[in-house]
Amino acid sequence: MRVGKFGLVNNFLPYYHLEKEGRYEIVEDSPKNLARMLQSGEIDYAPVPSFFYLANRDRLEAHSFCVASDGEVYSVVVVSKRKRLDDSPIAVTTKSVTSARMLEIIVREKGMINRLVPADGSFFEMLESYDHALVIGDEAIKARMVFRVVMDIGEEWREITGLPAVFGISASQRGRGDARSVDDDLVSSYRKGMETLDEVVEIASMKFRMPAEFLRVYFSELVHVAGKRELRSLDVFEEMCHEHGLL
Ligand SMILES: C=C(O[C@@H]1C=C(C(=O)O)C=C[C@H]1O)C(=O)O
Known part of the structure; x- marks a missing residue:
């Protein structure tokens, strides 16, 4: 399984333990490039820009891992x-x-x-x-x-x-049943990341040269598991894109 990861600090915490465990081949790239690689089959599972998912909904299956915020996102x-x-x-x-x-x-x-x-x-x-x-x-x-x-x-x-903004959502090509277990592992890794926040913040702060105090707030406020409101927000985004002629 080849698993995509945004080469951005916003994916650092959720992938921190998953990468340490080393069970998957992680491919790090920009959100745009991951979308292209998921489409071509170069990778099997990845977070992608939400708009890309909506534009290709017939071919893609969405999973739980997301990059979202309920209010200020900072980035x-x-x-x-x-x-x-x-x-x-x-x-x-x-x-x-x-x-x-x-x-x-x-x-x-x-x-x-x-x-x-x-x-x-x-x-x-x-x-x-x-x-x-x-x-x-x-x-x-x-x-x-x-x-x-x-x-x-x-x-x-x-x-x-009135809803959270969902900027990125994880997806796989339809019919890839094994993608679900990657998603479960990534969500567990995210939860573990939050339990070890001090360690993750310290390492991320050195790696990305960003203030630890900022990263602590940033990591804590990002939403990484899509629940009802995030899914509703994706639907609302889709409707509004149609309304404004963007889809
Ligand atoms: C939260 C962010 O949202 C990003 C914004 C994206 C976009 O505008 O296409 C795609 C992926 C997200 O990671 C960020 O860049 O920090």
Whole structure:
């Protein structure tokens, strides 16, 4: 079994014990690349961007492991050179599949008039050409330490839907029964990670060069097991994507 893992700090805690146990071959890559590898069959199970799952629902089976937040997520944010978000365009990282669509929905639902412009490059490069930028993952955590956070997509999503934002959901190709046991093992590994939070935070802080105090809050608040509200949120996201012509 080849198991995908986001090469982001948000997957560090849940995979920490699973990797130590060494029962699976772990393939680390970006959310976008994992989606491609899952589709081609190079890997058997992986978290993928939720939008990718929704767009391929007929071929994919979702599992419990997810990357979600019920309120602030800290790592999917619009950062700004300005004091506050004004009407000027927002650069949107091309690394995002899901939150780029969520932002589009949020902007329209709130009646904002900002243009959303896809942009490559680091947050520094994005903010050279634009006042505001949507960034995700480790890049967002680094960016929020330098620039002002003017929107947290987890928080905005809950404001609009009353539900948690599900950014990534684990999936396998339909009919792969053995993927379920990987999912069970990963969820157990996540729970064990939370029981050994001090150790995991210390190692992650050195590896990713991020403050331990931040990681403690970040790891504790991320939601990694999809329950009823997370599944409902995926359905709502799908409905809203249809409503806004994104799916
Ligand atoms: C929580 C995050 O959400 C990520 C956002 C994604 C997207 O916008 O496509 C995909 C995977 C998630 O890991 C993060 O990047 O930190």
